[in-house]
Amino acid sequence: METKGRELTFSILKYSPLNKEDKPEFVEFKLEETIGMTLFIALNIIREQMDASLAFDFVCRAGICGSCGMVINGKPKLACRTLTADYKDGKIQLMPMPAFELIQDLSVNTGKWMDDMSNRVESWIHSNDPADISKIEEKIEPDVADEVFELDRCIECGLCVSSCATALMRPNFVGAVGLNRIARFSVDPHDNRRDEDFYELIGDDNGIFGCMSLMGCEDHCPKNLPLQEKIAYLRRKMVKLR
Ligand code: SF4
Numbered sequence: 001m002e003t004k005g006r007e008l009t010f011s012i013l014k015y016s017p018l019n020k021e022d023k024p025e026f027v028e029f030k031l032e033e034t035i036g037m038t039l040f041i042a043l044n045i046i047r048e049q050m051d052a053s054l055a056f057d058f059v060c061r062a063g064i065c066g067s068c069g070m071v072i073n074g075k076p077k078l079a080c081r082t083l084t085a086d087y088k089d090g091k092i093q094l095m096p097m098p099a100f101e102l103i104q105d106l107s108v109n110t111g112k113w114m115d116d117m118s119n120r121v122e123s124w125i126h127s128n129d130p131a132d133i134s135k136i137e138e139k140i141e142p143d144v145a146d147e148v149f150e151l152d153r154c155i156e157c158g159l160c161v162s163s164c165a166t167a168l169m170r171p172n173f174v175g176a177v178g179l180n181r182i183a184r185f186s187v188d189p190h191d192n193r194r195d196e197d198f199y200e201l202i203g204d205d206n207g208i209f210g211c212m213s214l215m216g217c218e219d220h221c222p223k224n225l226p227l228q229e230k231i232a233y234l235r236r237k238m239v240k241l242r
């Protein structure tokens with residue numbers, strides 16, 4: 001006997017800023033839920049069967065590429081890792097993540113934001129040694145390497161930025177993702193920068209002193225990075241240099 005899944009109701013904010021005539025509006029779509037359905041699957045069904053113009057981003061479908069962030073019933077989440085079964089009443093509202101440039105509908109330009117942030121925090125190893133690619137990489141202590149790898153797990157999804165009140169008020173705030181990046185380079189012995197050098201980059205309200213410790217970043221980070229601990233660690237260092 002064929003069993004029918006329950007009916008899901010999606011309410012999706014549609015808007016194309018490039019079309020001067022367009023106005024943001026919620027559009028409703030109904031579809032039948034299947035076992036193990038993720039928002040990735042649901043959105044593809046909607047696009048294939050109901051609205052070919054619906055814009056959203058996915059690449060890996062596995063929580064790795066960081067491209068599918070959106071606001072799901074008021075919370076920033078990765079759509080590919082979100083099950084429709086988690087929404088008991090079957091009603092799911094989708095909006096694009098705030099703080100990023102809107103491309104269309106649920107698609108935002110996190111890449112541009114991350115690129116700007118990376119330049120602002122100079123997100124690369126600064127070394128006084130001349131580059132020599134034939135040299136064997138310098139060894140570092142295993143516990144230090146572990147800490148660098150741990151902080152390098154960020155997938156640049158932007159959920160921390162879209163859940164941060166400071167990032168919404170200050171367009172130049174580097175966000176938890178930027179501060180995490182500084183924490184990563186400050187523990188890496190390959191990077192010769194001193195605390196004073198990091199202070200030049202983040203010693204103001206667009207950096208470490210802009211954080212209001214509301215914890216939205218850590219609450220929504222899909223990689224469970226210790227964002228508030230690292231922000232507190234950096235703040236203790238930077239406040240001494242004020
Ligand atoms: S810190 Fe977490 S929430 Fe922020 S961009 Fe990285 S993985 Fe995403």
Ligand code: FES
Nearest residue numbers: 061065066068080
């Ligand atoms: S599609 Fe890559 S993280 Fe969701």
